[in-house]
Amino acid sequence: MSRTWRTFRLSVKSLLLHPLRSALTVLGIFIGVCGVIWLLAIGEGIGRAAEDQIADLGARNIIVRTVKPNNDEATDSGYGLTRADYERLRDTIPTIEPGGALPIRIITEEFRNRTRAKEGRLVGCTPQYADVTRLQVAEGRFLTAADAAEERNYCVLSAENAQELFPLGTPIGQELMIGEDFYTVVGVMKPRAASAGIGGSYAAEDFSGDVYIPIETFWRRIGDMIIITKPGSFQRDISEVTQVTLQVADRDMVLPTRDLVINTIAPYHTLEDFRVTAPLELLQQAQTTRLMFMLFLGLIAAVSLVVGGIGIMNIMLATVTERTREIGIRRALGAKRRDITQQFLSEAVVLSVVGGLLGVLGGLMCRPITALARNRLEAWFPEQMSTLPELVRNVEPLLVPWSFPLAFAISAVVGVLFGVYPAIRAARLDPIEALRHE
Amino acid sequence: MQLAASIRELRKDYVLSGETVHALRGVSFDVPEGDYISIMGPSGSGKSTLLNLLGCLDRPTAGNFLLGPDDVARMTDDQLAETRATRIGFVFQSYNLLPALTVVENIEVPLYYSGRLTRESQQKCIELAELVGLGDRLDHRPMQLSGGQQQRVAIARSLVNDPRFMLADEPTGNLDSSTTEEILDLLARLNDEGRTIILVTHENEVAARTCRTIWLRDGEIMTDERK
Numbered sequence: 001m002s003r004t005w006r007t008f009r010l011s012v013k014s015l016l017l018h019p020l021r022s023a024l025t026v027l028g029i030f031i032g033v034c035g036v037i038w039l040l041a042i043g044e045g046i047g048r049a050a051e052d053q054i055a056d057l058g059a060r061n062i063i064v065r066t067v068k069p070n071n072d073e074a075t076d077s078g079y080g081l082t083r084a085d086y087e088r089l090r091d092t093i094p095t096i097e098p099g100g101a102l103p104i105r106i107i108t109e110e111f112r113n114r115t116r117a118k119e120g121r122l123v124g125c126t127p128q129y130a131d132v133t134r135l136q137v138a139e140g141r142f143l144t145a146a147d148a149a150e151e152r153n154y155c156v157l158s159a160e161n162a163q164e165l166f167p168l169g170t171p172i173g174q175e176l177m178i179g180e181d182f183y184t185v186v187g188v189m190k191p192r193a194a195s196a197g198i199g200g201s202y203a204a205e206d207f208s209g210d211v212y213i214p215i216e217t218f219w220r221r222i223g224d225m226i227i228i229t230k231p232g233s234f235q236r237d238i239s240e241v242t243q244v245t246l247q248v249a250d251r252d253m254v255l256p257t258r259d260l261v262i263n264t265i266a267p268y269h270t271l272e273d274f275r276v277t278a279p280l281e282l283l284q285q286a287q288t289t290r291l292m293f294m295l296f297l298g299l300i301a302a303v304s305l306v307v308g309g310i311g312i313m314n315i316m317l318a319t320v321t322e323r324t325r326e327i328g329i330r331r332a333l334g335a336k337r338r339d340i341t342q343q344f345l346s347e348a349v350v351l352s353v354v355g356g357l358l359g360v361l362g363g364l365m366c367r368p369i370t371a372l373a374r375n376r377l378e379a380w381f382p383e384q385m386s387t388l389p390e391l392v393r394n395v396e397p398l399l400v401p402w403s404f405p406l407a408f409a410i411s412a413v414v415g416v417l418f419g420v421y422p423a424i425r426a427a428r429l430d431p432i433e434a435l436r437h438e
Numbered sequence: 439m440q441l442a443a444s445i446r447e448l449r450k451d452y453v454l455s456g457e458t459v460h461a462l463r464g465v466s467f468d469v470p471e472g473d474y475i476s477i478m479g480p481s482g483s484g485k486s487t488l489l490n491l492l493g494c495l496d497r498p499t500a501g502n503f504l505l506g507p508d509d510v511a512r513m514t515d516d517q518l519a520e521t522r523a524t525r526i527g528f529v530f531q532s533y534n535l536l537p538a539l540t541v542v543e544n545i546e547v548p549l550y551y552s553g554r555l556t557r558e559s560q561q562k563c564i565e566l567a568e569l570v571g572l573g574d575r576l577d578h579r580p581m582q583l584s585g586g587q588q589q590r591v592a593i594a595r596s597l598v599n600d601p602r603f604m605l606a607d608e609p610t611g612n613l614d615s616s617t618t619e620e621i622l623d624l625l626a627r628l629n630d631e632g633r634t635i636i637l638v639t640h641e642n643e644v645a646a647r648t649c650r651t652i653w654l655r656d657g658e659i660m661t662d663e664r665k
Binding site for chain 2: 006013014017325326328329330331332333334335336337338339431432435
C-alpha cells in the first residue's frame with residue numbers, strides 16, 4: 001500500500017467522522033466551482049448571442065445612413081444622402097466589391113388591396129437587398145436587375161403583409177396599391193425575426209411590415225418629396241437616399257474604408273445629416289464587452305471560491321484544536337512534523353477536490369437546469385419574465401471548455417492555500433503539550 | 439555489559455510565566471541492556487520530565503543522553519521523531535489510543551511512521567494483539583474495551599517496531615490491582631525477552647517488580663538501588 005494512498009484513506013476516514021461538517025465545507029467549494037462554470041457559460045451565451053446579431057448585419061458591410069438633422073429649418077430644401085453621394089461612393093472607393101454599393105430608400109406608406117389597408121415600410125432597394133439582409137423568398141421571386149432597369153411596378157411582400165392584405169389565396173400576380181399607383185406582387189418573403197439594436201448606433205430593424213420595390217421605380221414614381229400629414233399640420237420631407245450599404249471586398253479593409261467613405265462625402269454636406277457605421281466595429285466592441293463581462297462574472301465566482309476556501313480554513317483550524325491530543329499521540333509514536341502537515345493538508349485538499357469534482361458535475365448540468373428554471377419562471381411569473389430583455393430571457397448558456405479545468409484547479413489551489421496554515425499549526429504543536437491536552 | 443543508554447549531568451529548565459523552573463538539576467545514571475528500572479518520587483520531582491527526555495519527546499537544556507551510540511541532545515526534530523518511531527516503545531498512563539481506529543489499526547500506527555509498513559504488517563499486528571490476549575477483539579474500538587484491555591493494546595502498539603528500549607509512564611496508574619498484575623506480568627515477560635524497560639510509578643508494589651529503583655527529589659537522584 002503506497003504512502004499517498006494511506007494518507008488519503010486516513011483523511012477520508014477522519015473527514016467521515018464529522019459527515020455534516022465535511023459536507024457543508026464541501027458545499028462551499030461546490031458553489032464556488034459551479035459558480036465559475038455557470039457564470040462563464042451564461043456570459044458566453046449572452047455575448048455570443050449579441051455577436052451573432054451584429055454578424056447578421058454583415059461584418060464586411062459599411063452602412064451609410066441618412067440622419068435627420070436637429071435643425072428643422074435647414075431640412076426644407078432636403079437633407080441626407082443624395083444620388084450623387086451614392087454614385088460617388090460606388091465609383092471612387094476601390095475597396096468596395098464590384099456591385100457592392102446598394103442604395104435604399106425607406107418611407108412609411110399605406111398599402112391597399114381593395115378595402116384592406118395596412119401601414120408599413122416601403123423599401124426601394126436593389127436586387128441584392130435580400131442577400132445583404134438575409135431575407136429569404138418563400139414564394140415567387142425577389143426583385144431582379146431587369147425589374148430595376150425597366151423601372152417596373154413590381155413589388156415583393158413580407159410574410160405578414162401577404163397574410164394580412166391577401167388572406168385568401170396567393171398574392172402572386174395580384175395588384176397592390178401603394179400611394180397612387182398599382183404594383184404587381186411578384187414574390188413573398190419568409191418571416192424573419194427583428195434584428196436587435198446593439199451598441200446604440202443601430203435601431204432594431206423590423207422587416208415584418210415591409211414591401212419592396214425597385215429603387216429606380218421608387219425614384220421615378222414616388223420621388224424625393226414626402227408630405228407627412230398629421231392632425232392639424234403637415235410636413236414636407238425631402239430626401240433622396242435613406243441608406244447606402246457598402247460591401248467591402250476584404251474584411252481587413254473595413255475600417256480604413258469607413259474613414260475613406262466619410263472623407264468622400266463629408267465635403268458635400270454642410271449639415272450633420274449622415275452617419276457611417278461598420279458592424280465590424282460593433283462586433284469588436286461587443287467582443288471586448290463580452291470579455292470584460294466574463295472577467296467580471298469570473299471574478300464574482302472567484303470571490304465565492306475564496307469564501308469557500310475560508311470555510312475550509314475555519315473547519316481545519318477547529319479540527320486541529322479538537323485533535324490536538326491525536327497529534328500529540330502521533331508525534332510521540334514517531335510522526336515527523338512533515339507527516340502531520342501532510343495529514344491535515346491532505347484533508348483540506350480532499351475537501352476541496354471533492355467540492356471541485358461535484359462542482360464540475362454541477363457545471364455540466366448548467367444547460368438543463370437553466371432551461372428548467374426558465375420554464376418554471378415563465379409559468380409562475382409570466383409578467384415579470386416578459387419585461388426582461390430578449391437577450392436575457394432567451395439566454396442559452398454556452399459551456400466554456402476551459403472553465404472546467406480552471407475552476408477545478410482554482411478549487412484545488414484554494415484547498416492547498418487555505419489548508420497549509422492549519423496544517424503547519426498542527427505540526428508546530430509541542431508533542432508534550434499536545435499529549436497533555438484534554 | 440553493553441549500555442542501552444547513558445545519562446550524564448542531564449539538566450532541564452522550563453520558563454513558566456517568567457520564572458525559570460529547574461526540573462532536572464544534573465541527573466546521571468547508566469542503563470545496561472536488559473535492565474528493568476522504576477523511577478519514583480513525589481510530584482514535581484522531575485519524573486515526567488526525565489521520562490520525556492528519555493522518550494526523545496524533548497531535548498535537555500544541558501548534559502548528554504546517549505541512546506546506544508547517538509547523543510539525543512544533539513538531534514534535530516526529525517531525527518528525534520525517527521528515534522521515537524524506530525527505537526523506543528512508549529506506554530502511557532492514559533493509554534493514548536486513537537479512538538477512531540480499531541485495535542489492529544491502533545497497533546499499526548507506529549509502522550506508518552517508521553516506514554516499515556508492508557503487506558505482511560497487518561498479520562504482525564494481529565499476532566501482537568494475540569500476544570497481549572486480545573485476539574478476539576481485533577475490530578473493537580478503544581471505547582469498547584476496558585482500561586486493562588486498552589493498556590494491553592497500547593503495549594502491543596509499543597512493540598510493533600520491535601524496540602529494545604521501552605518507556606512506561608505510570609502504566610498501571612488507572613488500573614485495578616488484578617489488572618495491574620496482568621500488565622506487570624506482561625512487562626516482566628518483555629524484560630525477560632531482553633528488552634530494556636524504564637517505568638515511572640507512584641506505587642511501591644509496582645516498583646517491587648522491577649530490578650532497580652531510582653528515587654528522584656527536586657530534580658536530583660536521591661537513591662539508586664539495585665535489588
